[in-house]
Amino acid sequence: MASIDDVARHAGVSTATVSRVLNGKNTVSTTTAEKVLAAVNALDYVMSSSASGLASGRTKNIGVVVPELTRWYFTNVVEGIASGLLHHGYDLTVYSLRDGGSARRSVFEQSLLRQRVDAFIAISQELTNDELAKLRALNKPLVGVGGPLPGVHTLSIDDVAVSTEATQHLINLGHTRIAHISGTVEFEADFHLPTNRRSGYEAALTAAGIPIPHDLQAAADFTIPGGYGATQQLLTLGDRRPTAIFVSSDEMAIGSILAIREAGLTVGRDVSVVGIDNYELSDYFGLTTVAQYPQDQGRQAVELLMNVLQPGRPVSTNLITPLTTELLVRSSTGPAPSTDRKTRT
Amino acid sequence: MASIDDVARHAGVSTATVSRVLNGKNTVSTTTAEKVLAAVNALDYVMSSSASGLASGRTKNIGVVVPELTRWYFTNVVEGIASGLLHHGYDLTVYSLRDGGSARRSVFEQSLLRQRVDAFIAISQELTNDELAKLRALNKPLVGVGGPLPGVHTLSIDDVAVSTEATQHLINLGHTRIAHISGTVEFEADFHLPTNRRSGYEAALTAAGIPIPHDLQAAADFTIPGGYGATQQLLTLGDRRPTAIFVSSDEMAIGSILAIREAGLTVGRDVSVVGIDNYELSDYFGLTTVAQYPQDQGRQAVELLMNVLQPGRPVSTNLITPLTTELLVRSSTGPAPSTDRKTRT
DNA sequence: GTGAAAGCGCTAACAC
């Protein structure tokens, strides 16, 4: 493993010059730089991140704190981050909190403090004041993805607006008996996502003068089986069943579709379904949804960090960056059945 | 950010002693060790990984090279690795090859060489000889998960045996017209997984004296929609359609189930389906499958590495560690329809 | 059982 001294010797320059070339300082003459680069190639030299990190205080490594790695949203954000960082020559160290309590403590009290990274990205993770304080004490840039962290620059979709849009789509199609499947309370920890999405739903109904149907509310755990079960409940209402359902996530919405099919009804005709996400299977199931783009969100988070990390780049001052979403209308939503539905059933 | 000197001063000892305590060298008296630990707590000291890494050559960080982060198998292996490493006080740096060509090159020629990690885990990744040589040149331990790498200790299920078991299950139920949906050729790069699983299928048929039905072969891309499409093809055969399908992965098998349902047939009665994996939705769909346990595989890979990394731990000598699998019989498989099926249809 | 001191391989003043 060649060291910077080997390169310097091989190129006939000082180590300082080698360092300057490798760090892109443009105070080196083109000819010298070429000699250095030639030596670097000849020796297959790659600098030691430990040595560089110790001397400069910069590790060229970013830490990502994520609730778990196996859900669609999280993995896609992480994949986007990985892709973004690679472009900037940064590495990615992942801290999964999946194991819960003691693991979480060991991450916040040990791992994160090892000065292994230059900055952090926290994904969909409501942090305790104590944890936030620990992160801040490190005095390293921190950006959030997926929900607002107090005092932290965050990328987030507007959950309320997105839910209003989805519900409004159903209202526009003439639906009035619109059910809602939200997340169960344990997901409140993720930035009150269930509550925010319910608020958007209620706002749309209220604005349209439609009373909120309290008999048409259900909740599940953001999985396909969960959405399936919740929908089965809603379908037991017989004639009083909804003609449309706004579901808080696409995975649950796919569960709804499966339940509706199984009940012998036609999705998009007897019962319309709209979700949020544009999950990987949503297109396949013809699910109308408000799409969000987690991989782009990850890439954007990286750009945000690079702006902070690389002096000279513009730093935006507002703490919340709204993210792109888009209503994708597919076959799972259609006009409300005509009022003679009861007799047809 | 307290340094080791601060701790040493606070405890009234030398930095060498602090280092010894923190690294678990048992050449320090209990009383001194306690003083040191007290100082560490008082100052909230956590050592700098760069400094420690530079001085010792050990980073307490493991690199994972993964084809992408968004597929069930990969994310679960990575989650298992993360969990295992956390227990050992190691961090996890992820290198996703998802972006393809140039990204892959930059990973192998730059990122991996930065001496940021003590060892590597390569997941389901057939490496070129060049890449393998680069990794070996680093002289760092390397273990593979998901397929055999030449000369590398690898954790792998026996794809042939597992496929034979799945097919045998169908044969035992009396099926003889058994179709196979395999992976398309582009997945051959993952250790010839399509070929191996097909071999197991053919071996089971041959052993049972059943000729291989060449009209009942299809291939797809390991996704639900892919399996759905392949199955639709198989069902166009009318009376000559299969009574059972062995599908190379659960995701595709779920696509099969959806296609069979949509054709108005009953899964497990008209057509049986068996897959491989025990994907997160397999239970929900009642899919019979040969389960594998990617999170455990990740944890096992970590233990293997720790044995190599921490001298004194036993190092196993055989290069391939077979992994646990288990046939889970659910409702998607049932006895072959009686031969009057044609008339019933 | 403990301390002194020489690095580990870089970076960043500071000189020239």
Next chain:
DNA sequence: GTGTTAGCGCTTTCAC
């Protein structure tokens, strides 16, 4: 535009 040199914060001989 380039070289000299003093650290960065640890680990690890080598003494004692």
